[in-house]
Amino acid sequence: MSSTAIEIQSKRGVWGGGNEPLKASYGKLMMWFFLLSDIFTFTAFLITYGAIRVSYPAYGGEAADFVSSNEYWPIPEMIFDAVPFVHGGHFPLVFVGLMTFILILSSVTMVLAVEAGHRNDKKDVVKWMLWTLLGGITFLSCQAWEWTHFIHGTDEGAMLTYVNSLGNVVSETVYGANLIVNEYGPAPFAQLFFFITGFHGFHVTIGVFLLFLAFYQAAVGVYENRGHYEMIEKIGLYWHFVDLVWVFVFTFFYLI
């Protein structure tokens, strides 16, 4: 046995090294800072939506008499009023409300999975991850339907005068939406719809892949052998963030 004593300097500050000042693992910290950068990306999109919206006239009349035109910004509840299996019905915001509920519930099952992970309870982790995965896939399917309906449009369409892709001014009935013209409102309305809900949907898609990975690894016992379920926690952070963004998209795109 060596007789040399190494004296450890006890007067070291929190940031002096040799400890974890933030009491979180590297992976979790990096997930948080990635999410912070993603918060900036999404808020920039939503603020852009607001800025472009106020640069167009608002619809002045009663909501009930709303007719869509590319002259003014539409009222979202009169645009997003379709539900699957009911052709031509008017159910304002019902479907998107349902989507919000699904995503919030899948966030809840995610917290339950994280909580089970803290308890090393493999059976519960697998169960709740499966529910979360199901919620994520359901949400994506709803969004696919929503996009399809948005692109194809209503039976009536809207009579619009606009500049087409060849640079000619045309007056015709427009059905649905693309990046040049849409029957709902000014062109940026559809562009922002595709961009913002599309970017969110892209995040959900990545989230579903990650959820599947976590579900699979938990089920085959990877985390059990590793000795901790931190991966569930990190993927959980990402998944809650996706829910958080949707809460804002719901307010700024569909309610206001």
Place this chain on the structure above:
Amino acid sequence: MAQENKSGLEVIPRDSAKIKKIWMTALILLVVTAVEFLLAFTMERGMFLYIIFIVLTIVKAKYIMMEFMHLGDEVKPLFYSIIVPLIFLIWLIIALFKEGSDIFLMRW
């Protein structure tokens, strides 16, 4: 509930108080969403309603970040290093809304 496992990880039994708290948070989120939904059809559209919507959204965001993402349970330096940078967004909101309304004045 004892579980067989190779690595000898000890399974801690469920704490029903914790699980109840999670479901309570879920209930709050769903009720706030339902209230927003109702207000959208019962109140007249206008700045007042928009402010209510934004406040309710921030309430929901607070619950998601604090209860679901456990940001409140992290140490203070981590908490502030996530929250404080969001101050920059205030300027972004002011700048772009000014820009947007100026474009409106020029165009119409």
